[in-house]
Amino acid sequence: MNIAWSGSSRLLIGAAGLADWLDGLHGAGGLHGSNSLGTPGKPAVTALLLDPAVTDTRITTLVTEELDRAAHTTRRIVPDGDGGPDEILALADATADADLIAVIGGGSLIDRAKLLAVAHEDERARADLRTTGRSGLLTLDARTRRIRPLLAVPTTIGTGSELSRVACLPHNSGKRLVMSDALAPDAALLDPAATETLPPDLLLEGVLEAVFRTVSPYAGNLDDRPVEDALAEVCAVQLVRLGGEAARQLAAGHVPDAGLRMDLARLSGLTQSTWLCFGRDLFSTEGWMIANELSSALGTRKMTAVAALLPALWRAVLAGDTRLGSARRLRRIWDLLRSADSSGDPLPAEPVAGITALMDRWGVARDLVLAPHLLETVARRTVRTWGAGLPMLGGLRAADVNALLTAVA
Template structure:
């Protein structure tokens, strides 16, 4: 693929579809990257079996950790003899796979990732070539990184930065319920919330009405909420989430990154996501704990007229549709409704942090995403601190 725009990841449903996809390709030297937790799992065994035989020379590497520039650079070197990479794991492993395959074919990208800067966002140049072909097999739901053009990269002492560029998109995303068979039901519920938050944040945060794009987002969001209710019902009944349910969630998680859903939107209409990520990293809590804690207060601020965070009209319109999925459970007020939704899904939102740590998080957030940078849209440290303090006090 030449430099410039790169197509979305091809969606493969079920491991057997990988055989047909491989049959149309010329790559023979394959490296399978697997999280140690799934290296011996049935899904990995099935993929290795599909790659067995004279057609492919296959190597299995177990990869752990969150990944920083040194580790992904070292991984890229280990892929020197590979024509194709298959990554099997959660968001952290797949992000490492995306960055390592990028560096394998784009040595100059290393310099871009090491440019001194305070911004939390690293944008790859338009001339960045597609990385080594990657098939991403997610063992979690929610991140959708198997289809996205972004990856998180840890910087020692600085937290994580978001690397963005279409060259990061995998060539294919393989979705199979066998890959998520052992996923804890609480994490399945959090995965639904993560995908929902991702798809509705640009919708609410951008004040422009775009009929086709709005309809797509509303449909995806409504479907996610319905599936979230199913997960919650299964948990209350003591039943595991079934294969079909997890597959549908995985499909929508991947679809939440579709360009059509966000076409024409303000790239930085996701301020709550940025703040929640900083909170999660600084306090050492799961991302969805931070999102669940801050979302009601973010929406309350919008309802109170804080236009820098989003549109009250669009929030109320979207919430009316989502509330219709469970009108007896979800309040009409969107902010109260957000609390009720995450509580009904059994997602924790309790945080513990005092004024000092919260002030540090607010300052760090503004330094990475605001104070002259466009991502926070003019929000100041006091504005961010106010949201954090309400989230931690809930």
């Protein structure tokens, strides 16, 4: 079977899965109830957004061949802007004649495709994307809809954007998180060709990102939820186990094999499933928000900021700061994770020492130079964007954020 369901999206496995899905778009009823994709008597038009690094890669060839086989006219677009509202709206206008939007690239490019797709078809969304309020969270109108199908082909591991209902948008020198059911792609194609050129450091960094996204709401909520806890535990354990296997293969001088990369890609997307967080506090990922502002201020990668901040966050949780999470639940999931990695000596039982050792073992960069004058600036900006009356920071004040950043510096 080459097609599976993940929430509201179809998960396509390899070129065969893509072929079946494209055929389904043209079948009776089509994807959205129309007679066929495109105008009768004319070939369907696909707007294919490409990351500059993948224009001549095998995955782009595979996708293009399947679009050709399905008699699509494919127009390539290589965005070169900052991903902000002006570029999103320009891309929406440039793809206005397309019947299908497809994207091959990392999480940020997939986010652009998701945003342009809703902006083209919904004037409310166009207006919302241009808003300039201070909030880092933008929830699109519940009536927002997307008519044209959207296909995402991720070339990285970690963001899970290919299956999520959120997208990041540059905002006030940082990033805004945009949420809407209409942002979830109709289909995500996973193929080992998509990650065969992914640098080793970004592969393991992406695995850590998926672990972080799974563990944060798990430990960030104080109450047990047996079903959702079990799902999160399985995902996190498998991510660490497979991440350890990837680290072991890399240490032996080998590129992680295709099957392993596919397993990691599926797990990465699965961590975006709403079932893992059903019934949990929606805003239990303060670490992501702080790291988001920190990475923007320093001009560094988001996961470098996350990795630098993670020990300080866990240390605060273990010290009893229930605004950041449950020490009991953090210890419980770390007990499971430390036993899952077999790529070296047993990891420390103490969670902070353990996650630090795991990041070092995987070679995840986490060294940041944070000048003292930036501490207060980042803390103030974090609270202004996500707190100070907004619900996302869960009561954290500038002094609390400053203390976490001081521990990083």
